[in-house]
Amino acid sequence: MEYTNNLPAAIRLPVTAIPETDFSHLDQLLAKIENRTAVIGVVGLGYVGLPLMLRFSYAGFRVLGFDIDADKVAKLNRGESYIEHIAAKSITDVLARDSRATCDFSLASEPDVLIICVPTPLNAYREPDLSFILNTADMLVPHMRRGQLLSLESTTYPGTTEEELLPRLEDRGFTVGEDVFLVFSPEREDPGNPTFKTRSIPKVVGGVTSACQKAGIALYAAAIDRVVPVSSTRAAELTKLLENIYRAVNIGLVNEMKIIADRMGIDIHEVINAAATKPFGFTPYYPGPGLGGHCIPIDPFYLTWKARQYGLHTRFIELAGEINNDMPRWVIGKVANTLNDRGRSIKGSRILVLGITYKKDVDDMRESPSVKLMEMLRDRGAELFYSDPHVPVFPRMREHHFEMESTALTRETIASMDLLLLATNHSAFDYEFIQKYAKALVDTRGVYLDPLPNVIKS
Known part of the structure; x- marks a missing residue:
């Protein structure tokens, strides 16, 4: 009832x-x-x-x-x-x-x-x-x-x-x-x-x-x-896990499909949008640079841990987790290849990350894949910058630390970067302006649907 x-x-x-x-x-x-x-x-x-x-x-x-x-x-x-x-x-x-x-x-x-x-x-x-x-x-x-x-x-x-x-x-x-x-x-x-x-x-x-x-x-x-x-309380606890694991598994599937489509030279966002026209039997999920927020990257592991106490191995859930956890490495590979095509390496390159919250149009930084990308770029020697209208100063976080402030997206700033990495697709960004002056841009969110000479989809 x-x-x-x-x-x-x-x-x-x-x-x-x-x-x-x-x-x-x-x-x-x-x-x-x-x-x-x-x-x-x-x-x-x-x-x-x-x-x-x-x-x-x-x-x-x-x-x-x-x-x-x-x-x-x-x-x-x-x-x-x-x-x-x-x-x-x-x-x-x-x-x-x-x-x-x-x-x-x-x-x-x-x-x-x-x-x-x-x-x-x-x-x-x-x-x-x-x-x-x-x-x-x-x-x-x-x-x-x-x-x-x-x-x-x-x-x-x-x-x-x-x-x-x-x-x-x-x-x-x-x-x-x-x-x-x-x-x-x-x-x-x-x-x-x-x-x-x-x-x-x-x-x-x-x-x-x-x-x-x-x-x-x-x-x-x-x-x-x-x-x-x-x-029971146990049924209520499992309800929440099911909700979020459902999303994690579907995101893992579409992230794997992205890698396959990329290797085949097919735009995965075009495919998803076409499939979404089916009025039954399909719910669109979209790929990205990794999972963010407090729930989806974490909740599946709560169930897999508990399931082991019952002698169960949650292979399907854990596989989706492995795929989603690997997405930041996939994105960094795209960044490295894009710079390499222009005669540069990540080390010493000026790279600006666009959007560092875990999803668009919020100031929530919990488990943001953008932060993982920033750490990986920093560890590889990039001269790192970020721009996010929702995060003027990089906040205190338990596991991540950057002494940085958001960079204004002027024509001169954009043109001075070796590469822009679009990690979170905030509505406040002027995407046409950004693309016009960027030397190279890696898009992890499918913002740029038309082929553009300086935009690489990831």
């Missing part, structure tokens, strides 16, 4: 799929959610947590945001935004509704709901790194009280909620499903997407018990247009 939020009192929607049980803590929580007196705590105020904080505030709840980054917290409490597609006015509107941000995790007893939205990266061995989830839980659980709902939204492998969060709550002396409630509801944010926002993206929810499920449905139905319950 699905639940929609097109009635004034979303909590009154039918929950016949869940056995009715008289839990006083549950009844109190449901009443608070229904009358909007529940306080919502959002933990981790990044590209997932901050939009969620705004959504619950707009839905009529007081929200307390938690983050370990004191700079982020200070900016929010001053009414400033640090994410490009979120306007400062949205922040000031939230503050006007008596919401705020804090670094003080001892305040975790204040909200009635705690929603964890922290990163789940991979370690050096491409294995799941749950340290952000576990450290966050260890900071929250000692301060939790009876009657609270804890929801995990961070993408992870099936079993995380029950294997990691449930024991921590039980060790605290809580009976989950009676004293406190535990759910998993995977985030589905798509930064910068003009069509789908937090409210309109359906919310999958799985609970540890039927009472947990009922609390989770009530929570998200109060702020999200459509709630989709599943039978």
Whole structure:
């Protein structure tokens, strides 16, 4: 059964799929959610947590945001935004509704709901790194009280909620499903997407018990247009992995097709656009310089790691990962060949990377393939520059470091470069102007569909 939020009192929607049980803590929580007196705590105020904080505030709840980054917290409490597609006015509107941000995790007893939205990266061995989830839980659980709902939204492998969060709550002396409630509801944010926002993206929810499920449905139905319950937290966890692995596998396929088409002298973008005219049985995916964003490059490895505990080898998923991970090397080979044809090597060449975020028209740098390309060019001795209207100064990153600022795309600057590498196809770029003055340009995004003498497609 699905639940929609097109009635004034979303909590009154039918929950016949869940056995009715008289839990006083549950009844109190449901009443608070229904009358909007529940306080919502959002933990981790990044590209997932901050939009969620705004959504619950707009839905009529007081929200307390938690983050370990004191700079982020200070900016929010001053009414400033640090994410490009979120306007400062949205922040000031939230503050006007008596919401705020804090670094003080001892305040975790204040909200009635705690929603964890922290990163789940991979370690050096491409294995799941749950340290952000576990450290966050260890900071929250000692301060939790009876009657609270804890929801995990961070993408992870099936079993995380029950294997990691449930024991921590039980060790605290809580009976989950009676004293406190535990759910998993995977985030589905798509930064910068003009069509789908937090409210309109359906919310999958799985609970540890039927009472947990009922609390989770009530929570998200109060702020999200459509709630989709599943039978367990494990099913909800696997749902998110399937969504992203589906994309990773299809991107791996089209990246391999790009290499084949290139060897055959065929434009893969022309082929994809032609195939996309079929009104059934084909969904277009497009090749690029590698995978970016927090989800698609990482999530498949969460499942492959967990599958090994069941004696399974996910050959198909891992093959797609190998192909996608090899794409930056393929692009660097194109750069080297292009320069070689002009009597130059990468070493000593002036190379400007166009676009360094992981996708067009956002300021999100997470797992950006552009950064990997920059590191490979730097390691090969290139004199490196970048231009990105969304990233005026190269940001602090956990694994990557460049002391650089975005270069203005003037006629003189473009003409002074030995090669331009189009890595992210931002709408703000004047592509005709760039092509006109570039000595050589490697296009990884299929922007230039017509054959041009100075443009090499990669």
